[in-house]
Amino acid sequence: MLQELISKLEFGLALNEEEIDAAIKELVSEAETPEAKALFLEALSKKGETPEEIVGFVKAARRLSILVELPKQLRERGVLDVVGTGGDNAGTINVSTAVAIICAAAGILVCKHGNRAATSKCGSADLLEALGIKIELDPEEAVEWLERHNFAFLFAPRYHPAFKHVAQARKICAQRGVRTIFNFLGPLLNPANPTHMLLGVMNEKFCLPIAQVLAQTGVKRGMVVTGLLPDGESLIRIDELSTVGPNTIAEFDQSVPPSLFILDTSSWGFEKADASRFRGSDPRANAQIITEIFKGRSKGPRVEIICLNAGAAFFVVGKAKSIQEGVKLAAEVIESGSAAEKLCQLQNASRV
Secondary structure, rough: HHHHHHHHHHOOOOHHHHHHHHHHHHHOOOOOHHHHHHHHHHHHHHHHHHHHHHHHHHHHOOOOOOOOOOOOOHHHHHHEEEEEEEOOOEOOOOOHHHHHHHHHHOOOEEEEEEOOHHHHHHHOOHHHHHHHOOOOOOOOHHHHHHHOOOEEEEEEEHHHHHHHHHHHHHHHHHHOOOOOOOHHHHHHHHOOOEEEEEEEOOHHHHHHHHHHHHHOOOOOEEEEEEEEEEEEEEEOOOEEOOOOEEEEEEEEEOEEEEEEEEEEEOOOOOOOHHHHHOEEEHHHHHHHHHHHOOOOOOOOOHHHHHHHHHHHHHHOOOOOOOOHHHHHHHHHHHHHHHHHHHHHHHHHHHHO
């Protein structure tokens, strides 16, 4: 079956819903070889996934996932996820995870969906584990954490067990330098179905189509973003907002279709710096960096990029009237000690 679909993709033809269902079944089957799965993922990537195809894959994948049923009162408050697709190979500090904790400290409900590192040294799960925060929450525990702490981490392998059979194919693709649809699916498959999202992508061409997908899959309001960092004589793309380069943003809510705009923060007073000033390291080192930032002991580009992205998250959920106002609020959350206090609270809860 996969070979038939590969042939269709090689002709530049889009897959219909029935074919997507068949493809998902083959991808999670132990009977199909990793090489055959990798060839399918490569063919789909080379053709270019349409928003309709991505929506189809999201719907098919959700049917194989364990979902988190949030109580009505939590969903009515609004639930945020802050996540990046990865795959940019920029090696920046774990911005989205730090932003998630800052948002929780500011009273926002954050249900973060993530995994261990795939293309970087430190994924969100790796960082949280190094910080001493529990990553293995079942659905009931996740709801309890959200109610008590405004934060819950949903570890992807626990909620998407079927996709362990795609891991080898994804590794093959990564070794060949091929981005696959699973770079998109991870952020789009949060088991709690958040109402608000700040999602980073590795290329500006994905901003608008992924925003369309989020709108079609039930997200009430969100932004899909990508930024640029200077790296020597060149610019590199990152799956988050940049304080030192132009940012491309697709913004949407349920009353307004996605629209694209450029955000230039050059007049916002951020320090000029190249990519090396934003990079992180292994989980233990990144945990130390984040802890120092939350304790107010660290200044400079890393703090600024975290505050910028937290500011965008505050704007998405309506806690700030603009991203710039949100940046100031994020800085206040750190300076007041609230971020450090929230980190300590999550660490203590993890020891129980």
